[in-house]
Amino acid sequence: MARHDARNWHDCTKMIGLLCLVASILLRHGVSGQRVKVEPEVSSYPGQTVNLRCAFTDSTGIQLTMVTWIYEPKDGERINVAVFHPNFDPSYPDSPVKGRVSFTPSPPNLNSPSIQIRNVTMTDEGKYICEYATYPSGNEQGITYLVMLAKPQNSASTVTVEAGTNPVVVARCQSADGRPASQITWMTNANGNATTTSKAGSGNTVTVTSEYRMVPTAEDNGKDISCVVAHRTQVKPENFPMKLEVQYAPQVAIVGYDNNWYIGRTNAVLTCQASGNPIPVSVQWKTMSGDMPDTVQVTGNELKVLKVDDAVNTTFVCEVTNKIGTNRDQVTATVRVTPLPPEGPSAGTIVGAIIGVLIFLAIIGTIIALYKKFSNKKLNFRDRPPKHKPPPPNKTDSSAARQVNIDHVSGGSETLLENQYFTTQSAEPVTDLDAFDEYSDEKKDHYYSAAPSGWDDPETNDMLPPYMHTGNHQGPDEHLVDMDPLSPQDHQGANVQRGDSFMSPPVFV
Template identity: 35%
Template sequence: MVLPPELPPLLLSLPPLLLLSLPWVPTEARTATVGVLAPREVSGLLGDTVELSCKLPPLEHEVHVTQVTWTRQDAAGNELNVAVFHPIQGASFPEPGRLEFVGARPGLELRDGSLALRGLRAQDEANYTCRFATFPEGSRSARTWLRVLAQPENKAEAEEVPLSPLSPEPVPVARCVSSEGRPPAQVSWSHLDGKTNESQVPGHQPGTYTVTSFLIATPSSQTDGKPVTCRVEHESFKEPILLPVTLNVPYPPEVSISGFDDNWYLGRREVALSCDVRSKPEPTDYDWSTTNGTLPPSAVAQGSQLLIQTVDESINTTFICQVTNALGTGQAELPILVREEPPNQAPQQGLSTLGIAFLIVGGLVFLALLAFLIRFWLSRRSRRDQHRSSANGHVSYTVVADIIASSSEDPPKENTK
């Protein structure tokens, strides 16, 4: 709306909200969104204060602003008056106390129509239109979408699974709750193998929502103790909230049998089988049996152990260990194949090709070493004999020389006396 060029003094004294209801001539042909500075969207948290900015930049020629009006569009599309500012009369609000013009002051040039809204409520979320009524240019307006957000509170924890007999069907094992959020938060889990069950209900504050997500998984030893993460995303968060949870899941017994080394032969004594169990809670009962029903006479069950005093033909069967806890039962089977005699008493078979090759190589190495030792011994003996021969020749030569020397001397003279 725009005020006429000559406003009667009586009308100037009327409250601004009443001026809106007067039959002014609409100036739709002169209405435009260009020139009014206002954001397309503004968001604020529930209960906080938000500012709807609306400013008119300086114009090239002289233009008088006669009024600033704020309206909002309800769910049905109707325009509702929110606030009015008149250069002489000042501000007027249908709901005083929550609204305030930030920059407009009576008696000053009206260029800033920004509006502050306190104590933000969910029902305040709407399209708001700021309109400058000018003379003689007409009206200029801009629209802003106000979003009202509520930051949710979040928590995640392991779900307590009751200790009662369970079927193999999946059950809730963890819960993640995002409370009092607006809009509703987005909740997801890092455990890709599990399924989820999500629900959404209104929060305690009007316009808010509480989202609850359950992680569904089949109870097992692989699930128990596994770390998972609840991821909460919301427009009011700079980054997602990550909530770690360690699963605490009871499960029926998971059974396996150990102790058989595939070397049980007739007559072997004091062997045993062990019933290995993973169970939460602890097992309450162990039951040993065979596919034939009862245990062989030489087998004695002692809890998780099955002691066999002597291996005989009756041990050549399939043993079954069944374990029970508070949630159910689990069992394992192990077939036993009894040999007639120990492996070291079995008939000897011919040497393999590899064994023969090792024997040949070993024999050749032995012969080469023996030949070397014999040659070395002969060589040393030969040198020793040569040394002895040389020494004996020298002695003989000396003896011969002495004989020759003694024979050449004159014979002794006889005593003539």
């Protein structure tokens, strides 16, 4: 077990050491590669002058010996195009850019040995490497990609086709002599698909062609289709809107026959409607019986029966022709003795009318309900009883003074009381609070007891009148005995109407 563990530890140590070595190599190359500063990509058009910049950012502790610019085409070997050594003049070996390449500024220096290429062509595109020979680090380099741009010539067109059953090309779009290759897309609601091909052009350019294929039908004629071309040299994609051009034979339909041709009817008209691509050039009316009736007048695509008779009891045929072919339609006329009765309103019309009336009534009912609700609210607000009880009104005597004649008093001397008057108390008037009765607009009848005293009346809250002294008795032996006005024993002798208050007559003893 110990031997096995030792072997595993040894293998682990070797693996760690290998990883450390690889990391140090990568770190060294990464740091050294960052010290040569170049532009990752430079783009240009043919005929222009391009500048390829290069600089060594930190030469501390490093001796810069020489710099070399190397050209590496897309498909080819590396070629030296410019060499500079501080002890010698700049050198420009044979290359595709010789005579057009030079160091800038001139004379150059090792810290920034940039170059420029004049009158660039499409074949100058490729990888340009700025490589330093240093001591003691060795060679260090930076890479710039020169991208040559060529603005393409874009075009699009539809292809005139005939309706059929096989897929054919209905539109074509092309972006010629561009660099890099263009991107072509289609926009349409037609049911088809596109195929795109690329072809190398002159001067390292590319021509892209896209074709839209579909099975054309008569319904596809006139549909919108657009070709959209996107390229690096364009500010925005270029759009080519078009319409499909599908040719088809005429489509024919006869309209105007109402199945109500009766003897004596005048000016019955049939119209031959036709559509086609190209536009139909010939419209011809015929009858299945052979000869056209004398009462029939034909003008272009219109057939008019001046007066219906038995001769027009036949089948009328309309034939339409264009470049693609000929199509026809026919209608058989039946002559009636008497006209058909006029048709009443259709079920749909009746249902619609009923629904309209119901909606109208619902609107009217809603308006009336809202109006009543508003009126009730207004009345309730105006007729609402006050929140405080108003002061009681002044009391008035409703009954006249009553004259009481006493002819005889038992148990003592007889005394005639003449013209003795007593004022009775009437029921008090109803206050405003009592007038508001939500159940009835009329004043309700109040219940009175058998011996009303003024306290039983729910409409009055006033106190009884004070005890009244007559002041008409004579003699010292006569004593006036006041009776309790609330006592019911002596109410029989008084002539008191129901609902009025009263006072008991005095008794002399």
